[in-house]
Amino acid sequence: MIDQKLAASGRSGNIIREISEYGAKQAKLLGEEKVYNFTIGSPSIDPPRCVYETMERLLATVPAAKLHSYTPAAGLPEVREKAAAFLNRSFGTAYRAQDIILTPGTSTCLAVLTRVLLSGGGRAMTFAPYFMEYKYYAESVGSSLTECPSDPASFQLDLDAAERALTSDTVMLILNSPNNPSGVVLRREGLEGLAALLERKQREYGHAIYIVADEPYRDLVYDGQEPAFIPTLYKNTIFCYSFSKSLSLPGERVGFMALPPALDDYDDIASAILAVLRAFGYICVSNLWQRVAVDCLGQTGDLSVYKSNRDLLYGALTQMGYSCVYPDGAFYLFVKTPEPDAEAFCRRAMRDNLLMVPGDSFGTKGYVRLAYCVSRDMIERSLPVFRALAEEYGLGR
Amino acid sequence: MIDQKLAASGRSGNIIREISEYGAKQAKLLGEEKVYNFTIGSPSIDPPRCVYETMERLLATVPAAKLHSYTPAAGLPEVREKAAAFLNRSFGTAYRAQDIILTPGTSTCLAVLTRVLLSGGGRAMTFAPYFMEYKYYAESVGSSLTECPSDPASFQLDLDAAERALTSDTVMLILNSPNNPSGVVLRREGLEGLAALLERKQREYGHAIYIVADEPYRDLVYDGQEPAFIPTLYKNTIFCYSFSKSLSLPGERVGFMALPPALDDYDDIASAILAVLRAFGYICVSNLWQRVAVDCLGQTGDLSVYKSNRDLLYGALTQMGYSCVYPDGAFYLFVKTPEPDAEAFCRRAMRDNLLMVPGDSFGTKGYVRLAYCVSRDMIERSLPVFRALAEEYGLGR
Numbered sequence: 001m002i003d004q005k006l007a008a009s010g011r012s013g014n015i016i017r018e019i020s021e022y023g024a025k026q027a028k029l030l031g032e033e034k035v036y037n038f039t040i041g042s043p044s045i046d047p048p049r050c051v052y053e054t055m056e057r058l059l060a061t062v063p064a065a066k067l068h069s070y071t072p073a074a075g076l077p078e079v080r081e082k083a084a085a086f087l088n089r090s091f092g093t094a095y096r097a098q099d100i101i102l103t104p105g106t107s108t109c110l111a112v113l114t115r116v117l118l119s120g121g122g123r124a125m126t127f128a129p130y131f132m133e134y135k136y137y138a139e140s141v142g143s144s145l146t147e148c149p150s151d152p153a154s155f156q157l158d159l160d161a162a163e164r165a166l167t168s169d170t171v172m173l174i175l176n177s178p179n180n181p182s183g184v185v186l187r188r189e190g191l192e193g194l195a196a197l198l199e200r201k202q203r204e205y206g207h208a209i210y211i212v213a214d215e216p217y218r219d220l221v222y223d224g225q226e227p228a229f230i231p232t233l234y235k236n237t238i239f240c241y242s243f244s245k246s247l248s249l250p251g252e253r254v255g256f257m258a259l260p261p262a263l264d265d266y267d268d269i270a271s272a273i274l275a276v277l278r279a280f281g282y283i284c285v286s287n288l289w290q291r292v293a294v295d296c297l298g299q300t301g302d303l304s305v306y307k308s309n310r311d312l313l314y315g316a317l318t319q320m321g322y323s324c325v326y327p328d329g330a331f332y333l334f335v336k337t338p339e340p341d342a343e344a345f346c347r348r349a350m351r352d353n354l355l356m357v358p359g360d361s362f363g364t365k366g367y368v369r370l371a372y373c374v375s376r377d378m379i380e381r382s383l384p385v386f387r388a389l390a391e392e393y394g395l396g397r
Numbered sequence: 398m399i400d401q402k403l404a405a406s407g408r409s410g411n412i413i414r415e416i417s418e419y420g421a422k423q424a425k426l427l428g429e430e431k432v433y434n435f436t437i438g439s440p441s442i443d444p445p446r447c448v449y450e451t452m453e454r455l456l457a458t459v460p461a462a463k464l465h466s467y468t469p470a471a472g473l474p475e476v477r478e479k480a481a482a483f484l485n486r487s488f489g490t491a492y493r494a495q496d497i498i499l500t501p502g503t504s505t506c507l508a509v510l511t512r513v514l515l516s517g518g519g520r521a522m523t524f525a526p527y528f529m530e531y532k533y534y535a536e537s538v539g540s541s542l543t544e545c546p547s548d549p550a551s552f553q554l555d556l557d558a559a560e561r562a563l564t565s566d567t568v569m570l571i572l573n574s575p576n577n578p579s580g581v582v583l584r585r586e587g588l589e590g591l592a593a594l595l596e597r598k599q600r601e602y603g604h605a606i607y608i609v610a611d612e613p614y615r616d617l618v619y620d621g622q623e624p625a626f627i628p629t630l631y632k633n634t635i636f637c638y639s640f641s642k643s644l645s646l647p648g649e650r651v652g653f654m655a656l657p658p659a660l661d662d663y664d665d666i667a668s669a670i671l672a673v674l675r676a677f678g679y680i681c682v683s684n685l686w687q688r689v690a691v692d693c694l695g696q697t698g699d700l701s702v703y704k705s706n707r708d709l710l711y712g713a714l715t716q717m718g719y720s721c722v723y724p725d726g727a728f729y730l731f732v733k734t735p736e737p738d739a740e741a742f743c744r745r746a747m748r749d750n751l752l753m754v755p756g757d758s759f760g761t762k763g764y765v766r767l768a769y770c771v772s773r774d775m776i777e778r779s780l781p782v783f784r785a786l787a788e789e790y791g792l793g794r
Binding site (some may be wrong): 001002003004006007008009010040042043044045046047052059064065067068069070072103104105107108109110111112116117119120121122133136137140164171207248249250252253265266267268269270271272273274275276278279280281282283284285286287288289320 | 404405406439464466468504511514517519520533534538568604646647648649650665668671673679685
């Protein structure tokens with residue numbers, strides 16, 4: 001009596017977790033120091049001190065029946081107020097508390113918005129490479145995701161490709177910057193061009209096209225980058241943020257989305273979001289964690305660790321002859337594989353206990369993703385293995 | 398472009414929250430002590446000390462990158478192991494760690510299981526009075542919920558009514574004991590009768606009928622009650638538990654479901670649950686809270702407070718002439734209204750700032766729900782208002 005397609009989709013699993021579990025098994029067998037696991041994008045640095053200071057203060061001053069009570073589905077009013085004020089202060093926007101909807105991270109934002117925005121029968125689109133769950137969300141509501149290639153030399157937006165990929169049933173465009181898996185930060189000029197294109201297409205199609213800006217890595221940028229705030233470039237943008245990476249709290253599940261007051265069909269969308277949260281059985285985000293997170297807005301752990309990992313790994317790999325677009329943010333390198341079949345390359349590397357995720361899972365063939373939110377020590381120990389692989393493939397000759 | 402039915406369902410809201418928000422407004426206007434708010438079922442007693450002791454211990458001993466990392470979608474292996482061991486120790490069952498799936502509370506269990514179990518086209522059924530979200534979940538997956546009346550004198554199962562209500566497309570039967578809104582604990586004999594009926598109907602229909610045992614109030618029982626553990630009476634039972642009420646942590650969102658190893662179509666159901674959790678954008682339950690909660694399994698706050706509230710309120714109201722089934726558990730009284738229209742009665746009481754939820758929202762006309770997880774002081778202050786109402790309606794004459 002259980003729908004077989006549904007059951008089968010639960011069996012397919014997530015290739016990142018699969019490879020990572022193989023790594024854990026090998027680590028047990030051979031010892032941690034013999035396995036080089038670059039598969040999982042989970043923060044390796046400590047949360048900033050404000051996380052624990054705020055938690056301590058709340059536990060000492062807020063009565064338990066209030067600190068752990070249900071909150072309204074969209075979050076505590078004071079938490080929504082603080083998030084709106086932070087965005088307005090940072091980006092000159094005009095969000096009201098009511099425009100902020102707390103969620104357990106951007107995955108929830110995306111799953112819910114996919115259901116809401118595609119409920120009228122439209123379709124979603126994104127630029128490859130992209131986070132594989134986008135496709136799962138779109139297909140799980142009976143729709144589909146169009147994958148538009150990025151400029152392969154830079155992984156920046158390719159506006160000509162975007163114009164070709166847009167169709168009259170595109171209503172949702174997911175952007176992810178800094179990008180998982182490439183680490184690339186979308187440049188302002190490209191985003192301005194995209195905004196102009198979408199404005200034109202909205203008029204042509206006679207309906208709204210919404211950008212969903214998936215930005216859990218927003219604060220993880222190096223070299224003084226200041227990523228553009230997309231809602232200031234394009235009105236119909238729903239900004240999705242998570243504290244998972246900035247506060248190193250991926251397992252605690254706090255984030256939010258922000259609906260601009262001028263969003264087309266604001267009331268329908270806001271109501272439908274609450275309806276879907278309710279239908280999915282979301283009651284509220286952890287009361288304690290939403291208070292803690294919002295009081296640490298704008299803070300991060302010690303990002304110099306990630307920057308130094310990136311510099312080490314990017315520098316070493318490119319010197320060995322690997323080719324990789326320079327990543328300004330997040331904690332990933334997206335490396336071109338020395339043979340066209342990325343899975344074959346991953347399998348070859350696995351024999352040396354070097355674990356990476358094939359780029360096919362991100363809609364882009366011929367690449368592997370390396371998560372460098374790992375110990376510097378492991379990166380250093382892995383370099384001879386990368387070098388041996390490079391030599392085997394004749395790189396850098 | 399947004400589906401109008403979806404948007405409309407987000408606007409309808411939740412009547413409990415509406416009345417409660419009116420209460421908050423009145424409290425601001427008139428002062429807290431002038432409003433008698435019995436609408437919200439949120440624990441009023443402190444969490445047991447183990448909650449804070451465990452949290453402190455974990456924060457001091459587990460490295461942050463581990464304590465706040467992503468966990469597998471179904472929960473940390475050691476947490477699942479502990480939950481299974483606890484159930485087996487308490488009820489003589491044979492759950493394995495893999496049978497336990499952590500969720501952010503029973504609402505998620507119900508929303509997900511509704512989608513999974515009704516995915517083949519079947520329908521859900523429950524006994525009235527019942528928690529209103531059951532219907533919302535069933536309708537949100539394009540199915541429906543059959544409401545079968547309970548015995549009106551006791552709110553125990555009415556097996557004749559159940560036999561009449563079951564049809565060949567019933568695949569999911571939701572039981573809720575201790576019950577929200579009636580506080581009634583289902584008796585073992587009734588459950589045994591139901592199990593026999595369902596066994597017979599399974600054979601007759603040629604397919605499984607699953608009991609979903611929604612038991613967030615399981616530990617809130619008084620007078621030495623020991624609620625039957627339904628999975629030991631009926632094989633095809635999925636047990637759903639939440640720490641919200643037992644540990645007074647409703648806003649922190651931790652619970653789990655347990656699939657018996659012998660469940661019909663176990664593999665399909667387990668896979669489909671993971672597929673739906675993924676499609677809904679659930680990544681995992683808060684890492685910190687799942688560790689804390691499972692280490693406090695079997696503990697509760699000081700339940701004598703609820704018992705004493707129940708005794709006070711039940712005693713006073715029945716003495717005034719109100720009629721109410723004696724509640725063995727949870728923290729609700731379900732009181733027969735002195736006029737048939739419960740909403741009219743609630744509106745009348747609201748004029749005196751006495752706030753209750755009409756039973757219509759629980760599929761049962763002519764009743765109001767009173768949540769007595771409030772201060773004893775408020776109960777005492779409310780009694781003259783209840784008395785004046787009783788006199789106005791000529792009760793007890």
